Amino acid sequence: MAWMIWVGALLTLFGVALLVYCIMAALKAKKLGGSDDEIRARLQKVVPLNLLALMTSALGLAAVTVGIILG
Template identity: 40%
Template sequence: MEILIWSGAAVSLVGLAGLIWCVLRVWRARRAQLEEAEMRAVLQKVLPINTGALFLSVIGLMMVVIGILLR
């Protein structure tokens, strides 16, 4: 179960890195003071990555919890 815990932590960290990337991308777009249409385009590109990163983080944390419970 150690492998499940550590692999879950790794998956969770990958998801966290994706979330941080999304925040930085939107932050840069806001600082650039883009037009509304351009900002919408940036947000539409970031949204699926954000959702996927959040999914990875949740799956990773679930793996850690299951690994701890089965230990």
């Protein structure tokens, strides 16, 4: 089950990279400023990507755990 560990690790790294991107996008949205509604609109565009990143990381960690248990 070594392949499952490697696939899980790659998924986890991809999810973490997406999380870093979401953090950078949120910081950029706050830096650009504007009214509260404009900032909220920019941040709401990042929320679905943030949820995808968290889900990808969780699935990757689950795959690593299952690979270790079965390996």
